[in-house]
Amino acid sequence: MSRSRPAPDNDELARWIARVSLGDRRAFEQLYRATCGYLLAVAWRVLQRQTLAEEVLQDAFVKVWHSASAYDARLGVPMTWLINIVRNRAIDVRRAGSTGAGDSAPGDDDLPEVPAPAAAGPEQWLDASIRATHIQACMGRLTSQQRQALALTYYQGMTHAEVADALDAPLGTAKAWVRRGLVYLKACLEAGGIQSS
Amino acid sequence: MNYLLPPRLDALARAYALGTMSPRASRRFARTLTESAAALQAVVAWREALATLERGAPVSMAPHEQVWIDIQRRLFRPAVSARALPARGLRRRVAGILAGVWWGRWPTALGLAAGALLCIGLVQWRPQMLDLERTQAGPPASYVGVLQDGQGRPALATMARRHGRALTVRLLQPVALAPDQVLTLWAWSAAQPIPLRVGSWPAQQSADLELPASAEALLGTMTHLGVSREVAGPPPAQPTAPLWAQGPCAKVW
Numbered sequence: 001m002s003r004s005r006p007a008p009d010n011d012e013l014a015r016w017i018a019r020v021s022l023g024d025r026r027a028f029e030q031l032y033r034a035t036c037g038y039l040l041a042v043a044w045r046v047l048q049r050q051t052l053a054e055e056v057l058q059d060a061f062v063k064v065w066h067s068a069s070a071y072d073a074r075l076g077v078p079m080t081w082l083i084n085i086v087r088n089r090a091i092d093v094r095r096a097g098s099t100g101a102g103d104s105a106p107g108d109d110d111l112p113e114v115p116a117p118a119a120a121g122p123e124q125w126l127d128a129s130i131r132a133t134h135i136q137a138c139m140g141r142l143t144s145q146q147r148q149a150l151a152l153t154y155y156q157g158m159t160h161a162e163v164a165d166a167l168d169a170p171l172g173t174a175k176a177w178v179r180r181g182l183v184y185l186k187a188c189l190e191a192g193g194i195q196s197s
Numbered sequence: 198m199n200y201l202l203p204p205r206l207d208a209l210a211r212a213y214a215l216g217t218m219s220p221r222a223s224r225r226f227a228r229t230l231t232e233s234a235a236a237l238q239a240v241v242a243w244r245e246a247l248a249t250l251e252r253g254a255p256v257s258m259a260p261h262e263q264v265w266i267d268i269q270r271r272l273f274r275p276a277v278s279a280r281a282l283p284a285r286g287l288r289r290r291v292a293g294i295l296a297g298v299w300w301g302r303w304p305t306a307l308g309l310a311a312g313a314l315l316c317i318g319l320v321q322w323r324p325q326m327l328d329l330e331r332t333q334a335g336p337p338a339s340y341v342g343v344l345q346d347g348q349g350r351p352a353l354a355t356m357a358r359r360h361g362r363a364l365t366v367r368l369l370q371p372v373a374l375a376p377d378q379v380l381t382l383w384a385w386s387a388a389q390p391i392p393l394r395v396g397s398w399p400a401q402q403s404a405d406l407e408l409p410a411s412a413e414a415l416l417g418t419m420t421h422l423g424v425s426r427e428v429a430g431p432p433p434a435q436p437t438a439p440l441w442a443q444g445p446c447a448k449v450w
Binding site: 026032037041044125126131132133185 | 237255264272365
C-alpha cells in the first residue's frame, strides 16, 4: 500500500455521480475505476482484511448506484460522500461481530491478499495527515493518548468501549480523549482556514 | 430531547459523523437530519473535518476485478442473463464472418454485412459496451453503428438513444492523428448523399458528442456513417479527407 495515487478530482467525480443518477453505466464504471483503490483502503483500515473490505466496497457501490441522485454538492465534496458510504458500511460490518476484525488473525484465504502496511498504523496515519494539513503546532497540544484515541476511532472505526480496552483506560476517560481530539482537530482546521477538499 | 440546541447538536453531529453513536441513536439522529438543515450542516462540517484525516492515510490498494464483476451482477443481472444465452450462436457467426474479412477471403462488400451483424452481436453480447443495458429492461431504442476501416476491421462503435441528444463513440482500434487533427463523424443515405456532420472529437478512446437535435431527427433517414480526419477548428461542411472508417447506421428497436 502506498500514497502514490492522488485523490481523484472532485469536479470529475461530481460529473460522474450526476450521470450515474441518470442511469449512465459508463459513468458508473468511471467513478468506480477512479475511486475503488482509494475507497478499498478506507474499508481495509476498518476491517484489516481485504476480502471483507472488498465486500464492503461492493455493497457501497451498489448503494452509490441507487442513491446517486441523493448526492448534493452543497453538502460536501463527492469524495467525502463516497468515503462516508464506505466507512459507515465497514463500521457496520465490523460491529456486526461476524468479522473478527481486530480481534483475531485473518483466515487463511486472506493471507495473500492483505497488503503489508510495514510499521504504519493509525497513529502514523494521523501524524501524516496532521503534517499534510499543516496543523502540527495546533494539534501538538494533544496528549499521546488523545491522539491514539482519535486515530483508533477514525481509522479503525472503534467504539469508545473498544478504545478504552485498547488503551487500558476507563470508558469515560476514553470518551473524553476522543472528544478532545476531535474538538482540537476541528478548531485547528478552522484556525488554519483548511477545508477537506 | 431537543437535539437542536447548539452544543448538543454539535456533540451529536460529531458522534454521528465519526460513527461512535449506537445504532439506535444513529437511526434516530438520521431522521433528524431529514428534518433539520442545521443538523445536516453540523454533520457535513464534521465529515469535512474528518476527511482531512485521509490525507496521510494509505490510499493505494487494488481490488480484485471480481469486485466490479460482482457489482455489475448484483445491479444488472436480470438484463444480462436474459439476453446473453440466445446470443451465443450469433456471436460465433459474427466471429466467423469477421475472421473471413480479416484474412481477405470474403469480398469487401460483405464487410458491411459483417458490420451490421457485429452491431447486433454487440447489442446482444456486450450491451454494456455501448451503454445499452438497463437495470430492468432490454436495450433502449437506439441508433447503432460499427464502422470498419479500409481493411474491413472494426474501427469504431457508435450509439445514440433514439430520442437522446448525445451520441457515444468508442474507438475499437488505435488511430493516428496529427496534433492539430480531430475525428469527425458524418452521416448520409442514398436519398441524402451529401454527408451531414454529426460531430468531432480528439483521438480519445471514447467520447460523448452533443447532438444539435435528437438522434431521431438527425439519423432517422440516414443509412451510413463515416469518419474522417479533419483539421481542428471551424468544422468543414463536407469531409475534406478520405473516410478512415465507415459502416451502416442501424436502428435497434
